[in-house]
Amino acid sequence: MADTHPYRLQEGARVAVIGGGPAGAFFAWSLLEMAAEAGRRLAVDIYEPRDFNQIGAPGCNGCAGIVSESLVQLLAQEGIDLPTSVVQREIDSYVIHMDAGSATITPPRPGTRIAAVHRGAGPRDLRQATWTGLDAHVLGLATARGARLIPQRVTDVAWVEGRPTVSTRADEAQPYELLAVTTGVNSAALKLFSALVPGYQPPQTSKTFIREYFLGAATVDQILGNAIQVFLLDIPRLDFGMLIPKGEYITLCLLGEEVDNELLQAFLAAPEVRRCLPPGMALEKPSCQCAPRINTLGATQPYGDRVVFIGDSASTRLFKDGIGSAYRTARAAAAAALEHGVAAEDFRRHYLPVCQAIELDNQAGRLIFAAVSQMRARRFARNVVMQMILDEQGQPGPLRRMSAVQWDMYTGSGSYRQILLRLLHPALLWGAAKGVWAALAARRRLPADPAPGAARQPSLSP
Ligand SMILES: Cc1cc2nc3c(=O)[nH]c(=O)nc-3n(C[C@H](O)[C@H](O)[C@H](O)COP(=O)(O)OP(=O)(O)OC[C@H]3O[C@@H](n4cnc5c(N)ncnc54)[C@H](O)[C@@H]3O)c2cc1C
Incomplete structure (x- = not known):
């Protein structure tokens, strides 16, 4: 018997993706892949006003451009290898x-x-592009899977007869079965959705x-x-x-x-x-x-009936691996929509937990950054941490505990919870205690911390 549930994505259902950055492109790509596996055809439109092949700001979603170890691995499992023209x-x-x-x-x-x-085609003064930016590459994967790119900015969203509609300067309201909001946090469009989706509060930034x-x-x-x-x-x-x-x-x-x-x-x-x-x-x-x-604190209620927020406009890892979070939230939202439905309750049960896990982990991240900030402000603590890293050099991988903490903090690998647990490992705490002891002994022979604003002391370590 045909599935006539009103909130299921039926054969031929229309889906709008608002924003063609990593979250939008990964969502469209994942949804079309999962639909094909389920033997369903969907019509997916990606609205993206930027041309990622243009140099400078018009073609770029500003970002440091580090693709984390965990994302490289996840993509490889999906058969996506980042080509040398992108890396x-x-x-x-x-x-x-x-x-x-x-x-x-x-x-x-x-x-x-x-x-x-590079996320875009390259900096403003680029003369000849010899590469492809990440966003153009990922968007290309989505369109190759069958998504239609509409090079327009969405200017309005509304409800008409129980369906969300999307308008641009060029097109009047188009009805869809599902809106995936992937505008990131650098867009005025998020305000439109606060009015459209009760309970949605955009992220803090x-x-x-x-x-x-x-x-x-x-x-x-x-x-x-x-x-x-x-x-x-x-x-x-x-x-x-x-x-x-x-x-x-x-x-x-x-x-x-x-x-x-x-x-x-x-x-x-x-x-x-x-x-x-x-x-x-x-x-x-x-x-x-x-x-x-x-995004420094995730959105509240990143979903409603027929609307789901993905990537930065929902939740992302604090200060690292934002592209990886875009991928993870995109996969989870696509699976929830396709396997369960597009009602708010479907997203609450099958998508929200992924965002909550990111936010919970970020709480551990905030604790770590607070500790790092204390360390940065104290010369004594800076010396101890630097000496611990230097002392570990040349040791086998598993014994380089402080180095592993630093690696996972800044590469995007490992969750903040794992990093916190590693920081609390007895061997690392013992190493820190020895470092404090050695630094105290050395301190008796060195000048005290400079007053705030005073000239920096020369480096103590090689
Ligand atoms: C300084 C900085 C450094 C960072 N460094 C890294 C890093 O090294 N590695 C990493 O993994 N992450 C990094 N991030 C985070 C990363 O940039 C984001 O997490 C990631 O871009 C989120 O992807 P997204 O698709 O959700 O949003 P975005 O990348 O912001 O994409 C949103 C898209 O929506 C489009 N859009 C907006 N409004 C509309 C509209 N009305 N209609 C249609 N389209 C619209 C925009 O044009 C844009 O293309 C960094 C972020 C910052 C700010």
């Missing part, structure tokens, strides 16, 4: 910088793959900062190689800064609380940062820059 660099290590010294952290597990990509600098491939090779530089500096409101090597460019990324120009200037002036950049580099002449917002 700008295969990252082989991270270098952690503090005033207490610098330490290289290599993968604690063998076979790790982390990719550095913070301003971040990104710059791209052209240095040429040889210079990038020479100064950064394939290593991402992470800076844990005592700068108020800065959680961490990064320099990420790409093909001919490096990406500067600052994450923290409402990053502004004052914070940027403090970061650029830090000796730890200057040491990583070529002498005389024109820091105020970037190829591109933007200040996108980042």
